[in-house]
Amino acid sequence: MRELLIHRPASVRDVYISGAARLAHPDVAGAARSATRWVHTVTDEVSAALSADCQGVCAVASADAVVREWPADGGLYVLIAQGRDPGNVGTIIRTADAMGARAVLTVAGTVDVTSPKVVRASAGSVFHLPVIPHPAFGAAVDALHARGARVLGTSGGPRAVPLPEVEEDGALAEPHAWVLGNEARGLDPDETAACDLLVAIPMTGLAESLNVASAAAVCLYASQRALGAGRPAGAVDGHGGARAGTVVRWHD
Amino acid sequence: MRELLIHRPASVRDVYISGAARLAHPDVAGAARSATRWVHTVTDEVSAALSADCQGVCAVASADAVVREWPADGGLYVLIAQGRDPGNVGTIIRTADAMGARAVLTVAGTVDVTSPKVVRASAGSVFHLPVIPHPAFGAAVDALHARGARVLGTSGGPRAVPLPEVEEDGALAEPHAWVLGNEARGLDPDETAACDLLVAIPMTGLAESLNVASAAAVCLYASQRALGAGRPAGAVDGHGGARAGTVVRWHD
Numbered sequence: 001m002r003e004l005l006i007h008r009p010a011s012v013r014d015v016y017i018s019g020a021a022r023l024a025h026p027d028v029a030g031a032a033r034s035a036t037r038w039v040h041t042v043t044d045e046v047s048a049a050l051s052a053d054c055q056g057v058c059a060v061a062s063a064d065a066v067v068r069e070w071p072a073d074g075g076l077y078v079l080i081a082q083g084r085d086p087g088n089v090g091t092i093i094r095t096a097d098a099m100g101a102r103a104v105l106t107v108a109g110t111v112d113v114t115s116p117k118v119v120r121a122s123a124g125s126v127f128h129l130p131v132i133p134h135p136a137f138g139a140a141v142d143a144l145h146a147r148g149a150r151v152l153g154t155s156g157g158p159r160a161v162p163l164p165e166v167e168e169d170g171a172l173a174e175p176h177a178w179v180l181g182n183e184a185r186g187l188d189p190d191e192t193a194a195c196d197l198l199v200a201i202p203m204t205g206l207a208e209s210l211n212v213a214s215a216a217a218v219c220l221y222a223s224q225r226a227l228g229a230g231r232p233a234g235a236v237d238g239h240g241g242a243r244a245g246t247v248v249r250w251h252d
Numbered sequence: 253m254r255e256l257l258i259h260r261p262a263s264v265r266d267v268y269i270s271g272a273a274r275l276a277h278p279d280v281a282g283a284a285r286s287a288t289r290w291v292h293t294v295t296d297e298v299s300a301a302l303s304a305d306c307q308g309v310c311a312v313a314s315a316d317a318v319v320r321e322w323p324a325d326g327g328l329y330v331l332i333a334q335g336r337d338p339g340n341v342g343t344i345i346r347t348a349d350a351m352g353a354r355a356v357l358t359v360a361g362t363v364d365v366t367s368p369k370v371v372r373a374s375a376g377s378v379f380h381l382p383v384i385p386h387p388a389f390g391a392a393v394d395a396l397h398a399r400g401a402r403v404l405g406t407s408g409g410p411r412a413v414p415l416p417e418v419e420e421d422g423a424l425a426e427p428h429a430w431v432l433g434n435e436a437r438g439l440d441p442d443e444t445a446a447c448d449l450l451v452a453i454p455m456t457g458l459a460e461s462l463n464v465a466s467a468a469a470v471c472l473y474a475s476q477r478a479l480g481a482g483r484p485a486g487a488v489d490g491h492g493g494a495r496a497g498t499v500v501r502w503h504d
Contacts, residue, residue, distance in 0.1 A: 016428045091463045100456025128458040204352025204476055206380040211343045214469035
């Protein structure tokens with residue numbers, strides 16, 4: 001919520017906030033007043049009726065709160081192919097933001113990134129970096145190639161190169177995109193064939209595979225490191241107002 | 253489900269399986285027959301009534317399906333302090349398993365790791381490695397110290413050392429435990445004070461923090477690497493029967 005109000009104030013139409021939330025999150029209340037003249041104080045009952053899980057703050061925003069345009073070329077991208085779970089998709093967008101990705105691409109069939117569950121799991125990162133929809137996987141790969149980015153697929157198949165080798169050969173220091181497949185099926189054969197390189201994360205225990213958002217964290221952290229970026233200190237959760245509240249998309 | 257049937261067959265009392273699930277997951281059906289003589293074929297309606305989201309397979313197991321005893325000393329551990337979200341807790345256990353952790357410790361207040369949502373998010377990893385409950389954070393830290401493990405807390409605070417420095421100084425090549433805090437608050441001051449070292453994951457973008465399971469993935473991957481372990485090829489999701497089905501705990 002705070003991220004919407006601070007980073008995309010022009011997209012905010014109305015904010016509904018309870019008295020309790022105003023006290024608990026004064027930074028959010030202040031950002032709401034700066035973003036729009038339509039800040040409405042509501043009772044806890046009205047707040048709960050607006051959204052079951054909004055922690056007393058609910059905003060109505062236009063769909064352009066999520067930027068859909070390409071940024072300048074180069075660096076790091078993420079391509080989400082058929083991500084069905086809002087928690088995973090939001091978490092991947094949050095990690096992409098944290099690790100300095102330029103943009104996230106989604107393929108048709110992926111959950112709506114303006115849905116409240118994705119916005120919440122992203123901790124507001126959907127308002128930080130462009131999230132660009134594509135009609136098909138091939139179109140997204142073509143767009144990445146046109147921008148000089150190599151397309152790396154996460155895979156456990158026999159053709160996959162272990163991540164440490166990919167790091168050592170310098171591939172992550174050049175512009176590239178990580179492709180993350182569907183939660184249940186992984187990448188399908190067409191998607192696999194369209195990748196420039198398949199990469200496997202080494203594993204030790206009995207688990208057959210990683211959760212897709214966990215795999216994204218490992219890969220994107222390796223990329224950030226190779227690209228030479230990274231502030232010294234990032235937090236792990238415990239970030240107050242960023243996830244407080246619900247954002248409702250306003251269809252213009 | 254498959255992981256329960258294969259790794260803890262003696263804990264399985266009954267398996268209820270629909271005709272469709274028997275065809276879709278023949279490996280699960282076979283493992284069920286090997287685990288128990290009480291495999292019951294049920295209709296889709298009965299299966300759905302047993303558990304809303306069981307994909308046609310439901311098992312009743314005793315609580316000892318999750319091992320609670322300490323393994324041999326040394327290596328890598330994970331300590332979950334007040335993990336409230338079953339998806340996060342299950343995903344952390346799955347990653348701990350994948351990266352070769354010896355055991356996961358939980359502190360009272362963490363969600364029940366035998367709950368269906370945790371079991372499902374863990375993709376069966378709760379049946380692969382010990383998950384040891386502790387009454388309080390201090391008791392868990394004492395138990396880790398008694399086994400020669402250094403306790404590393406994930407934190408964004410000013411005292412935290414960036415992860416690459418911790419990797420370079422060799423700290424991850426010795427026995428250690430990663431402490432993961434509550435999703436909303438992170439580590440509280442008492443928990444922070446009890447850690448031997450606070451570690452920060454460098455970040456580049458506008459995100460204030462990482463999801464706790466994503467942070468776990470980054471830290472545990474670094475540990476696996478430092479400990480010199482790791483099979484060359486791990487998969488990313490798409491692992492068929494491991495997550496199919498629901499496990500219901502049987503209170504003896």
